[in-house]
Amino acid sequence: MTPAPLKPAIPFETFAAVDIRAGTIERVEDVPNSNKLLRLTVNFGDHTRRILAGIRKERADPQEIAGRQALFVVNLPPRKMAGEMSEGMLFDLGYADGLTPCLSVPEKPVPDGTRAG
Numbered sequence: 001m002t003p004a005p006l007k008p009a010i011p012f013e014t015f016a017a018v019d020i021r022a023g024t025i026e027r028v029e030d031v032p033n034s035n036k037l038l039r040l041t042v043n044f045g046d047h048t049r050r051i052l053a054g055i056r057k058e059r060a061d062p063q064e065i066a067g068r069q070a071l072f073v074v075n076l077p078p079r080k081m082a083g084e085m086s087e088g089m090l091f092d093l094g095y096a097d098g099l100t101p102c103l104s105v106p107e108k109p110v111p112d113g114t115r116a117g
Contacts, residue, residue, distance in 0.1 A: 001097065001099075004096070017075075018073060019073065019074050019075035020072065020073055020115065020116035020117065021072055021112075021113055021114060022069055022072075022110050022112060022114045022116075023042040023049075023071075023072050023074075023112050024042065024043045024069050025042055025065050025067065025068050025069075026041045026042065026066070027039075027040070027041035028062050028063055028065060028066045030056065031052060031081075031082050033082040033083050034056070034081070035056065036054045036055075037053065037056060038052070038054075038055055038062055039052055039084065040052070042072060043112050044072075044074070044112050045111055045113030049072075049087040049088055050085065050087055051088045051089065052079075052082070052086035053089075053090040055092070055101065058100055065103060068103060068105065069106055069109060069110070070090060070092075071091040071103075071105065071106070071116060072088045072089060072090055072091055073088055073089040074087075074088045076089055091104045
């Protein structure tokens with residue numbers, strides 16, 4: 001596979017505005033009105049959030065990510081999807097390149113809520 005071309009350069013301040021944090025996926029549930037969304041309950045240390053992710057068909061057993069720590073964008077405005085609100089975005093790799101996506105995870109466990117950058 002040839003990597004996609006780089007996107008245009010952005011100012012560092014733009015990147016610094018993105019709040020990426022580690023969180024533990026505590027619960028994985030189907031979203032009733034969608035065949036691709038999963039409802040993730042994610043622990044960020046001082047609070048939990050409901051984050052919807054379009055990963056339902058990417059794994060034979062979506063429950064395999066329960067209990068795993070991953071990276072999430074947490075400062076996006078809440079977004080309504082399939083009749084439910086999502087309070088962030090799972091940060092994963094591969095989808096944009098046509099690959100089976102995988103979670104972006106810390107190298108080793110860190111406290112939930114730890115910021116990237």
